[in-house]
Amino acid sequence: MEACRGGGHEKNREGRKKTNETKVIVSLAVDGDGTHIISTGIPFFDHMLHLFSKHGLFDLQIEAQGDIDVDYHHTVEDVGIAMGRVLREALAGFEGIERYGHAITPMDEALCVFVVDMSGRPNLVWRGEAEGKIGVFDAEVVREFFKGFVNEAGCTIHVNILYGENLHHKIEAVFKAFGKALRQAVTENERIKGVLSTKGVL
Incomplete structure (x- = not known):
């Protein structure tokens, strides 16, 4: 895995997650432009x-x-684990970031509310129906992705799929909202000294 904050806070980490079941390599630049190569x-x-x-x-x-x-x-689970781990490595103890992020994202008839707190405490709350097959993809594994992500990133995530008829649209709304909410949460704010917590540490 490789993590990069970018800008004046660049941090690089390299590593791999390998088990008898999977091999995952992740590279992430937090301050990017949305470039992706994914297989x-x-x-x-x-x-x-x-x-x-x-x-x-x-x-x-x-x-x-x-x-x-x-x-x-x-x-799917191990990709979530690797992404969470590499994000945490990129954020230097969550110092100087907004910490909270949220997005309300539609995809046609489906609507998702997604909230993230870079709190140092892993927790996933999932509400809404999103089960079944999309082609050969079993939608229930999406929750396993987010479980792996929050456990390694050390964050709290609330996903609320408010409504929708098309399962593909529901899951798409979740991932778009994930990107937008996390972007807000990890954005640097020069007015925030250390971590955004009265405890002084997360």
């Missing part, structure tokens, strides 16, 4: 990560190999 072997998941990158203005490269002949669970 997980799961076309719909690649598309969702493209949306996250573009709408969040994160430069993202992912190369993942996994046991997708068994199912998509391990690969």
